Amino acid sequence: MALNHLGEKIKRIRLERGMTLKILAEKTGFSISFLSQLERGKSSATLESLKKISIAFGVNPSYLFEEERVGEDQSFIFEQRMDAHQIYYKDLGAMVSPRDFAPLYVVLKPGQIEGNLITHKGQEFLYVIEGILTVRLEDNIYELNPTESIMLDSTRPHYWYNYTNQEVRLLCVSSEVKGE
Structure with missing residues (x-):
């Protein structure tokens, strides 16, 4: 994109x-x-x-990455990517709308360490497929290896990072944020 x-x-x-x-x-x-x-x-x-x-x-x-859908067949997976910012998302649930949660395939490029703790409504479940994901939840730091996971309350300050020189591939399932 x-x-x-x-x-x-x-x-x-x-x-x-x-x-x-x-x-x-x-x-x-x-x-x-x-x-x-x-x-x-x-x-x-x-x-x-x-x-x-x-x-x-x-x-x-x-x-923000979804392409406009054309036609009636929405039974396939849409890919979203933005290489200019070293962010890669694949929305695994784009064929269902509205939805209560969003399964995302995410790739964090090596050294993606910028970002401050954030909060938002909902919950996040993170499952590491490849690499080592560093998750900060308030003052606690968690390093997740492949096949390890964490579930967190997104109203608590959190962020995820890649401090390694290899890509981190993960599944993020988050509850949909409802407008206020």
């Missing part, structure tokens, strides 16, 4: 929800300037910024 496509999608969702850049800035903690540049494709996003924006919109982060 092109950087500009992501920015256009963020702007479209923001306008659909009747939000100004100022309102989105207040909900995310980002500056109006940053959000404007992101929408115009002049700035890049981190996993953290995409999560905060999706929370402000009341959608799962994978929604």
Whole structure:
């Protein structure tokens, strides 16, 4: 997915929800300037910024990567990726809408260590397929190896990182964030 496509999608969702850049800035903690540049494709996003924006919109982060669906057959899996930001999502549940939870296949590139703790409504279940995933939950640090998992209350401050020089592949099942 092109950087500009992501920015256009963020702007479209923001306008659909009747939000100004100022309102989105207040909900995310980002500056109006940053959000404007992101929408115009002049700035890049981190996993953290995409999560905060999706929370402000009341959608799962994978929604920002979804391509518009054409036709009636939605029984196949859609892939979403954004190489410019070293984030890869594959929404494994895109064929069902509305839904109560979102199963995502996520790849964290080596050294993906940026991001501050976040909170949002719901729960997350993380299952490591490959690599070593570092999960911070408040003041606790967990290192998960392949076939290990953790389930957490997303209202508690948390974030996940890849401190290694290899990709981390994981399954993230999160409850859908409902709009307020």
